[in-house]
Amino acid sequence: MNIKRILITGGAGFLGSHLCDRLVDAGHDIICLDNFFTSQKRNVAHLLGRPNFELIRHDVTRPVFLEVDEIYNLACPAAPGHYQYNPIKTMKTSVMGAINMLGMAKRCRAKVLQASTSEVYGDPDVHPQPEDYRGSVNPIGPRACYDEGKRAAETLFFDYHRKNNTNIRVVRIFNTYGPKMHPFDGRVVSNFIRQALAGTDITIFGDGSQTRSFCYVDDLVDGLIGMMEGPDEFVGPINLGNPNEYTIKELAELVLELSGSSAKLIYTSLPADDPRQRCPDITLARTRLNWEPGVVLREGLLKTLEWFHTIDIADYRAPTPNF
Numbered sequence: 001m002n003i004k005r006i007l008i009t010g011g012a013g014f015l016g017s018h019l020c021d022r023l024v025d026a027g028h029d030i031i032c033l034d035n036f037f038t039s040q041k042r043n044v045a046h047l048l049g050r051p052n053f054e055l056i057r058h059d060v061t062r063p064v065f066l067e068v069d070e071i072y073n074l075a076c077p078a079a080p081g082h083y084q085y086n087p088i089k090t091m092k093t094s095v096m097g098a099i100n101m102l103g104m105a106k107r108c109r110a111k112v113l114q115a116s117t118s119e120v121y122g123d124p125d126v127h128p129q130p131e132d133y134r135g136s137v138n139p140i141g142p143r144a145c146y147d148e149g150k151r152a153a154e155t156l157f158f159d160y161h162r163k164n165n166t167n168i169r170v171v172r173i174f175n176t177y178g179p180k181m182h183p184f185d186g187r188v189v190s191n192f193i194r195q196a197l198a199g200t201d202i203t204i205f206g207d208g209s210q211t212r213s214f215c216y217v218d219d220l221v222d223g224l225i226g227m228m229e230g231p232d233e234f235v236g237p238i239n240l241g242n243p244n245e246y247t248i249k250e251l252a253e254l255v256l257e258l259s260g261s262s263a264k265l266i267y268t269s270l271p272a273d274d275p276r277q278r279c280p281d282i283t284l285a286r287t288r289l290n291w292e293p294g295v296v297l298r299e300g301l302l303k304t305l306e307w308f309h310t311i312d313i314a315d316y317r318a319p320t321p322n323f
Ligand code: NAD
Pocket: 009, 010, 011, 012, 013, 014, 015, 016, 033, 034, 035, 036, 037, 038, 039, 040, 058, 059, 060, 061, 073, 074, 075, 076, 077, 078, 079, 082, 093, 115, 116, 117, 118, 172, 173, 174, 175, 176, 177, 182
């Protein structure tokens, strides 16, 4: 087997920790780099004794010099409450983090994958969203620090590719859920599950008719690795997400049914610039990567609920006052 030295920034986070698990188990030499802004060491604590795993506390807005073959650049707060807590830092993380990781990739001749997002499409007026849709983002709204930061990072990735021949991959991730989501990240799946298990009100923002498409984390990790290992000519951007679309009210009802909770649905105001609908067109991922999500929402929610039953909620705290 070809053992690679792989850097995962944001590796202690929700997606990053699953990616660490998978690549450590595959026998690669993994460096997990994180500043723990939205995560905790417990997500990767079980890997600390493994000889092919290393953990570094570092902030991607600062340069770092490592020797690696591949970089997955995942470092960035991803939940709206987290990225709006310090929006200027969020933009710096996306832009300066991208510059630092692209610089490292250029120096090491490493392959570098950017975790971009469906948020580059903003509140879309094309549905479902294909990769050539250029988006409808409000550049001065409360979500802009994240959306525009990720858009600028994509620009940097493609400029490094064109000008320096850097070996890049750009993946646009749609809403992903699963075990190890931070219970207080404020995202819809973690909120609804935590509320259902505690028997407190389920908070639907707006009338619950807005839609999202939810991808189970194992499927997403398959897609990330598939893209990294795919042919160098295929750099993306590529959508990764589950194309089955649900209203937020349908999601709430499903969480209630699966958890057996009798919590009440309550309706509160819709946050500014909240996208009305979101669903990936994954034709490109299907044809170029032969990738297709396999876990249906019901099954993925059951696995996520199972994990929430194993944790002690008191071990987690709401990490931002925005929640
Ligand atoms: P997460 O918040 O659990 O993970 C992000 C990780 O990055 C955390 O461990 C955090 O501590 C770390 N981090 C943040 N700022 C940092 C900095 N300046 N330096 C070093 N580390 C830093 O979120 P996630 O859901 O695992 O998301 C991972 C990546 O995937 C993010 O880039 C996010 O934008 C992208 N993404 C995720 C989703 C999703 O649904 N989960 C959707 C679209 C895009």
